Amino acid sequence: MQKELDICDQSILITGGTGSFGKAFVRSVLDHCPKIKRLVVYSRDELKQFEMAQEFPPHLYPALRFFIGDVRDKERLYRAMEGIDTVVHAAALKQVPAAEYNPFEFIKTNVLGAQNVIDACLDHDVRRVVALSTDKAAAPINLYGATKLCSDKLFIAANNFKGTRDLRFSVVRYGNVMGSRGSVFPFFKEKAKTGVIPITHPEMTRFNISLHDGVEMVLWALEKALGGEIFVPKIPSYRITDVAKAIAPECKLEIVGIRPGEKIHEEMITFSDSPNTVDLGEYYAILSGSQPEKRTAYINEHGAKPIAADFSYDSGTNPDFLSVAQLQELAQTV
Incomplete structure (x- = not known):
């Protein structure tokens, strides 16, 4: 049986560390591991790093480091990776409509940037890597989802040429993070001030996960991953119309049509994935077809x-749906 990783005994780097997930991850690690060796926040926005440093002052968190850089910049990544044991890759361009109009910008960050991270990890004795994915990477119909699927494939394939290194690359794929930047909860709260909530499609559903649960899943993956798997959580779905009712029941709902590249229901495990997928209890794991062992x-x-051969996992047929009352409670925490 493999020896589990002790996160508190690591030097960790997180790309995209000033984003919603990054800040939650940093807080969780510092809370659980006050004597961690080093925790490096790698991101390209100096203002967000400055603001984050006010929240985590250096005299209280001496292991925390802020490193300005872009995943597109391979040389800078190489410098940042020196002495790093564990990498969490959370940097990405994420807005679906923006990807449709600026496709190669998304490719440069989400695909070429992913390969830069992989190369830097291979060349710097990094031991564990977990990359964040999205439900939109399963059977993608938009450019953003396609870039993240490509990123997933790059991280999984990296296990094939790691040589004799004690290095494991894995991916965590989950749905919409409640309350994160650009998510539907804060968007609807803002729109409620106008008295009208725009609904893209009355039947639209989405998966839902909290920032806390997303962070816990990544920490679990860092400890448990064997390398080469895509982890998928068992999480509830919600109906977009129910979110509107929960946040602003008095508002008028206006159907505006789906945006370019949007699905009515999101998938996380497709029929084609099912032969390589196993049920771990709290999570599913999509295993690499090239490593049946x-x-x-x-x-x-x-x-x-093992799961059924005809299994699939999407937000529309998910047996677990949040009620309007549950969504009202969740909305109060955002």
């Missing part, structure tokens, strides 16, 4: 169970 390893180490 991983299925046996997961069954032995995690008590994993």
Whole structure:
């Protein structure tokens, strides 16, 4: 059985560290590991780094470092990776409509940037890497989802040429993060001031996960991953119309039509993924088809169970839906 990783004994770098997930991840790590060796926030926005440094002052958090850089800049990534044991890759361009109109900008960050991270990890004795993905990477119909699927494939394939290094690349894929920048909860709260809530499609559904649960999943993956898997959480769905009712029941709903590249329902595991997917209890793991031995390893180490050959996991057929009352409670926390 593999020896689990002790996060508190690591030097960790997180790309996109000043984003919603990054800040939550940093707080969780510092809370759980006050004597961590080093925690490096790698991002390109100096103002956000300055603001984050006020929240985490250096005299209280001496292990925290801020490193200005872009994942597009390979040389800068190489400098930042010196002495790093663990990498969480959260940097990405994420807005679906923007990707449709600026496709190569998304490719440069989400695809070429991902390969830069992989190369830097391979050349700097990094031991564990977890990359954040999205439900939009499953059977993508938009450019953003396509770039993230490509990124996922790059990280999974990196396990094939790591050589004898003690290095494991894995991916965490989940749905919309409640309350994160650009998410529907704060958007609807702002629109409620106008008395009208724009609804793209009356049947639209989405997966929902909290920042806390997203962070916990990444920490779990860092400790448990064997390398080469895409982890998917079992999380609830919501109807967009129910979110509107929960946040602004008195407002008028205006159907405005879906935006370029949007789906009515989001997928996280497709029919095509099912032969390589196992059930870990709290999570699913999509295993690499090129490494069938991983299925046996997961069954032995995690008590994993194979799933049905016709299984798929999407927000529309998900058996677990949040009620309007539950959404009202969640909205108060955003």
